[in-house]
Amino acid sequence: MSSDLLNALIDGLRVLPSVGPRSARRMALHLLQSNRKGGLNLAEVLSQSMTQIKNCQSCRNFTEQALCSICNDSSRDETQLCVVENPADVDSLELTSGYTGRYFVLMGRLSPLDGLGPYELGMDKLFELIRSQSVKELIIATGTSVEGDATAQYISDQLVNDDIAITRLASGIPSGGDLEALSGNTLKTAFANRQPF
Template sequence: MSVSLLEQLIEALRVLPGVGQKSAQRMAYHLLERERSGGKRLGQALAEAMEGIGHCGQCRDFTEGEICATCASGSRDRQLLCAVESPADRLAIEQATGYRGVYFVLQGRLSPLDGIGPHELGLDQLGQRLAQGEVSELIIATNPTVEGEATAHYLAQLARQHGVRPSRLAHGVPLGGELEYVDRGTLSHAFGSRLDM
């Protein structure tokens, strides 16, 4: 017996992160019962996005053109370059901070065991950019994980080689957090890096 369109749809929905069989069923029924036009729009948007979205030639972020809107903008400060692991990290920084510089999206982190080295992260491209002399500070905003820290270390070296000042995000107790519930590593780090006031 051939697989019905409904079964195909449920199976296809499972490609979404965090969506299992039950959620996929619920989504399929919801769309069929109440959101046919929204479902069609989503199908169209998916087809266009998967086909049309590539990487920015300058910062490797997702974009449908040659260069993304941030890199193409005339109002960003090109002396500041912020390296992030993923487009989602870039978006988080863009939304939370008033940062007016530009970005470089690694699309991953150094992970030799998975075959992800400097080349896969576009670090040769980043090196060329730093060599041009326009960038004065490289803000390293990789995640505070083991691999993220290794990547940060590598990036800092690369920056120094080209005479660019490397900097990194401050670590410490999160705002609004209670000391009692902050993990040991963070608390120990925050205690060691205490500031005069």
């Protein structure tokens, strides 16, 4: 482009996931032509977020406080702890599940090739939390990918001598699903886990 600063902006926008050179240029020109105020506001919250958002000292979810709003909420049930991979999973469960316990956010799943081991996922904090508090049920809500399964297995193996119930979200046919559209693995799992009707 004709302006070095504009080129820097286009390059800068490419840190956003799935934004290539063409989308970045479109975004930059859109902001310059029709929404400079929105662009300035974005710059401000982005700068604040990158510097002020840390991990909750208890559950590792993102928060700008020492403890996130869920960990700070004394009405939540301390006897249930739900382990999820990502902050977005907490949101999804909060919106739909009616769950009233606490969470622990791994911020990933075991993936040695990406350098993500038990330490990087804060598992020491997870086990400390379980043992220091009155957790009676640990709900493992990791995904059903190979890594998600391995993460669930690892957590459950480490707690084999602890006196807590460990559960995992049900696997099976998604609601509204036709059998013919499912992957072989989904169908196999659903068949193996069939329930009394």
